[in-house]
Amino acid sequence: MNIFALTGAGVSAESGLGTFRDKDGLWTRFDPMKLATPEAFVHNPDEVHAFYNLRRQNLLSAEPNAAHWALARLETGLAERGGSLFLCTQNIDDLHERAGSRQVIHMHGELLKARCTACGGIMPWREDLGTEVLCPSCRRSGGMRPHVVWFGEMPLEMDAIYDALLGADLFVSIGTSGSVYPAAGFVSEARGHGIRTCEINLEPSDNARQFDEGRYGPAGEAVPAWVEQVLTS
Template sequence: MEKIVILTGAGISAESGLGTFRDEGGLWAQHRIEDVATPEGFARNPALVHRFYNARRVQAAKAQPNAAHKALARLQKDWPGEVVIVTQNVDGLHEAGGAENVIHMHGVLAGALCATCGHRWPSPPEMEVGEPCPACRSPTARPDVVWFGEMPYQMDEIYDHLAGAALFAAIGTSGQVYPAAAFVHEAQAAGARTVELNLAPSAGVSSFDETRLGPATGTVPRWVEELLGERGG
């Protein structure tokens, strides 16, 4: 059966109260990206970076999955083929909404990573500078999130899925961050139909076969209903 590959970005979680780094007045607006979301920023001021991600962790823990997250989980459950969800988000709301086997290309707030040996473990609610790695005891624990300038996770697996996709959807993404911004071209090269669901047209809107604009809690459930209706779901 047809495989659907879905890329989600910050826009799908916005209605759950989690802002994007382009929102005014949110956590991201209070800091320079270079200071809190790069390896160099962590090396300069690890305390600042930990405070920033501790605040994001608290914020994400309070958030609830919205109708868009739940609709994608339903699609995954009821679609007769494979539905692969790839997310740029680190908030865990897809799983909270019922989705399974989500590919977190930018990591997760709920994870910790040892910068020395690469060991991963569940993050405590608050991380501190010098926190030791459970495996090697090095005091180099960091959030298990992909920062600017670092390679996203599971890229080979993502490209394999795109190569087999019959339908590719990008939901709530800016179209400005690579390599994710090029996924639409990978999918089209494999013969997939492509659709963008977004609050406003993204930077890459002209690359998609179809565009649906509006809040994700409206557009995504309607799109899922249409897909499952076509299949008698």
């Protein structure tokens, strides 16, 4: 079996990383237009850097939870059977990798990487960023930014993502709001090609009615239970 898994903020919530659109999510407390757009970075880079520096520090102190470990086990278990797991995440954290997942596509970028707007270089980055930081590649200052996809920017790896989605036997959406496109449209793409669909979430998402199956509860409980069923069926 080839499974395409899309993960969102709900997978990492139990690791202490904030969600975005829930009633207590980040975008209810912060204005994304002031912190997560290219225009915000141009007009107020210090404020943008401060926000992402805090998120980076929070991530560095977080640990994978049972949902991350279960998806890593699923990847190994499917490979042993001649199948595959394509793990596409909207999350910018590295908790899937720390749990042992080897093939992860970050469609919204990675918080522990930085990108230079001057030369385009992308590099691992665990320290704070600021306008005074020099790019290690071109030695210019003022252009280093988090390697994350902001509002108004195109998600990454979309060709590879759609190829994998249309080659899957099962599409499963885990811990997502179902309101952020293009990811929210993956379920309709899958259904249009006759691919079975499943949602695993704390509660039904905005597009829950489009899924063939829904499993609801904390990710740290629901995902391991689902993985166990997949690997023993």
